Amino acid sequence: MLLRIALAATVFAAVLFGAPLAHANDLTTTDITFTRSDGTTTTGTIHAPAGATGRPGVVLVHGSGTARSPQYAQVAEALARQGIVALYYDKRTEDYTPAHRDFSLLADDALAGIAALRNRPEVNPAQVGLWGLSEGGWVAPLATSRSADVAFLITIGANSGAPAAQQTWANETRFAAAGVRGSMIDVLARNGIRQIVGAGQFAQADYDPLPVLARIEQPVLAIWGDKDRLTPPGDSLRGFQETFERAGKTNYTLRTLPNAQHGGFTTTDGFDKGEQLAPGYAQLMGNWVNGLPGSATGQVDKPAMQGHSVSPLVRLAWWESTAAQLALLAGTLLALAGYALTGLAETWRLPHALPARILVAAAGIGIVGTVVQLFFVASTRATSFGPLLFGRTLSWVALQLIAVCAAIALGFVIARRRRMLDGAGAGARTRWALVVCGGIGFTLWALYWGLLLP
Template identity: 30%
Template sequence: MTETVDVEGADTTIGGSEGTQPVGTYEVATSIVSVELSGVEVEARVSEPLGAPGLRPGVVFVHGAGTGRYERAFLAQAEALASSGVVAMVPNKRLDTYTTRDRDYTAMANDYLRSVTILRDLPGVDPARVGVYGESEGGWIVPVMAADNPAVSFVVLVAAPVVPPRQQAAFAVDSYLRETGVPVELLRSIPRFVGMDFPGGGFEYGRFDVTPFQQRMRQPVLMVYGTGDAAMPTVQGALELIEDLEVADNDAWTVRYYEGADHGIRVDGELLPDFARDLSAWVQALPASADAAPKVAGAEPYQRFLAEPVERPRWYAEGDLIVAALVLSLLALLTGPLAWLVRRLRGRRGRTLADGVLGPLVAMGAGSVITFLALVAYLLVVANMAQNYRSSTFVVQGGWLGLRMLGIATVVAGVVLIYRILDGRRRGSESAAQTLAGEWTLAGTVVGSVLLLLSLAYWGVFPSLW
C-alpha cells in the first residue's frame, strides 16, 4: 500500500453540531413493529427519544454478516442515538434467502428499504431526514439502497469493505494470519483457496462490485473505521469511496478513525463513547455537518498491503477437481486394506508383496494420510488463534515444521519403495506384487499417496516443488 489518507487532526468531534443534543439527553422507549417483505414478515425494534420536540431524524440499521437479530445487534448504537433525539430502527435480518452459499445484495437492499419506508411514516419522524447505517457486510448493501434514491437522506458506513467480497476475504484472512505469524508458504495459498470455485457451486456474491452504486450516492456520507480492525482495508476503503463519490460529484463526505477500536468500533467490548457522540452529532446536525471540517480526523490508520483482485486458479485447482482428487486418493488408499480383507475372508494366506516392499509402502500410504490430516488440524488451530488475535511460536512455527517433516518422511518412504522395486527388477528377483491382490494394493497405495502429496504440495507443504 503506497497511498495514504491525510488525517487532518486527532480530534474526531464533528463540526457543525451546534444546537444538537448530547447522548443521554432523553429517556428511550422501545417498541416492536412488523415489516412486510416479499413472502415473509420480520420484526424490527424501534428506539425513540421520550419528550423530544418536533420531527426527529431517523436511522435504519443494516446488519453485517451473520444472523442479525435486534435483540443483540446495534443495542448500544441505537440507545445512544435515541437518547440524543434520533429515532433508531433495527430490523431482524431476513434469513430465508440468506445462506453461506447464496446471497443477493440487491434483493437484501430492497428488503431493508421496506424498513426505511416504515420509519419515514412513523409519527414524530421527519421523512426528509431518514438515513441508513451499514456495518461490515452491510457496507455492500447500503450503497445499493442509497444509489439514486432520495428516500435515503444520508449514509453511515462502518467498517465497510468497499472491495468485492472475494477480494475482502483474501485480505482479511491474510491480515489475520500475518498477525498470528504463519509461514509465508501458507500465506501464498490464501488466494488459491479464496479464488477457486467451490464444490457444488454458489458463492456468486463473492464477485459483487459495489463501485457502480457508490458512484451514484449523492447523500452525505459518514465513513468510520477502527484502527484496531485488521480485517478491513482501512486506508484503501476510504480512498476508493472518496473517488467513487467524486464520480457522483458528491463532496459531502466525512471520515473518522478511532484509535484501537475493532470491527464494531468497540474497545474491550464496549462501544467507543467518542464514536457514539460523533455519530449522534453528525446525524442531528445535517446538512450542516455534511461538509464540516475536518473531513478526515482521528487516529492515523495503517494498511500495509492492498486488497487486490483474486485471480482464478488453474483448471486443476478448481474446487470440484480438488474434492474429486481427494476422494479418488482415499478410495485408492483403501484398495490395499480391502484386498487384504477379501483374501482373509476367502481363507487365503501367504504373501501378496515381496520382501522389503510392504514396509515403505505402508509408510508412504499412512504418512500421506497422516500428513494431510495434520495439515487440516493445523489450519483449524491456526484459524482459531487468528480469530482470537493470539499467537504462539511453538504452535505456529513448530507445528508447520513438524508438518513439513511428516511430508518429507512420506516422500522418503516413497523413494525407498521405488528403489526397492527397481532394485528387485535389476537383480531379477521376484516381482514386487506376488498376487493380483498385491498388484491392486501396490497400485492403489502409490496412486492415492501421490495424489495426496501433490495436494499437499499445492497448499504449500512442499514449496520448493512449485
C-alpha cells in the same frame, strides 16, 4: 400512596396500549412490526428521545450473521442520545447461509425499515437515513442508491472491495498478528478461500460495491476504526474517496476513529471488543446528521495504517478447480486404500514393503490432518495458535514433517522398484502401481496445500 397508584396505572396503560415507556435518561423504546417487500413481516425496536417529534431518523442495517446482537441496541441508544430516532430490526434469516445470501433482498428489507420509520410521529420523514455495519456496508449503500426516500447514508467498517478478498485479507491479518508466516498464510488463508469460492460456498464472493457507491447522490458518512482487523480500513477509505472523486461527488465525509475496532467499539489490538463505543463515535454521527446538509463537505481523514494491502483473489485455474482437487484427492485415497486392502491377499504382498507402509500411513494422516486444519481456519476467528516454530504452528510443522516422510518414502518405493518386484506376480505389481499412484497424488496435493513448501 396515591402517587404510587397513579404511576402503576400509567405504566399499565403504556404496556396495554403500546405506548413507549420513558426511561430515567429521557429515552424511550418502542417495539414495532412492519411488512417487508415480499409480504413477510419482521419486528424492530425504536429508540428515541422522550417526546421527540420531527427529529432525524436512521435505520440500522446488520452486519453478517442472523442474531440480534446487543450492539445494535447500544448504537441505537447512542444515536437517540444525539437527538436521532433509531430503528433496528430482526434480520431476515430465511435462506441466509454462508453459501447463499441476497444483498438485493436485504437492501429491500432496509427500505421497508425506512418506510416504517418515516411513518412514525417522532421523525421528520425527509430526514431518515441508513446506517450499515460491515456486511451492512454493502447492503445499505445498495438500498440508498435505489430510493430517494433515504436522506443520507452512514457506514462503519464498510469495504470498497469484494467480500472474498476482504475475508482473505482478514485471515492473513490475524495469522500475521499471531506471528504466523510462510505457507500457512500463503496457502491456508488464500487458497482455502479460493476453493470455497470455486465450490460456490461463499455467498456474494465477487460483489463489487464501487458502481453502487458511484450512483449515490445522498450525503455519505463513512467511518472506519483505525484498528479494524476484519475490513482493510485504509484501503477501504481510499476506495470510497477515489470512487466519489471519479463520480464528481462532494457531499461526503470519510473518518478514521482512533483506537476503534471493526464496529466502532473500543479495543486494545483490534481483535478484542470493549463494552463501550469508541470515544467520539456517537458524537461524530450526531453532529454530522444534525448538521446536514452543511456537515457533508468532502472531509477526508488520513487512511489508517495496515500491515498489508488487499490483493484480489486470482480465479482458480482448471487444474486447481474444486472438481480437479476433489478428483485428485479421491484418486489418491482410492489408490492408497486399494494398496492397503489388497494386502489381505498373501500372494499380492510386496517384499521389503516398509517404505510403502510408511507412505500409506503418512499420506493418510497428512490428508486428514490438513482437512481438519482447513476447516478450523475457515470456521474460527482465533488470533492465537499456540507455540510457533519457524513461524508455523506445531500442528502445521507436524503435518509438514509427515508430508516430507511420505515424499521420501515414495522416493524409496520408486528407487527400489526392481528389488521389490523381482520375481513378484501380477498382484504384487498391481499393489506397487497403486502405492506409487497414491504417493504421486499425495505429493501433488501436498504441494498445492503448502505441506511441502517453506
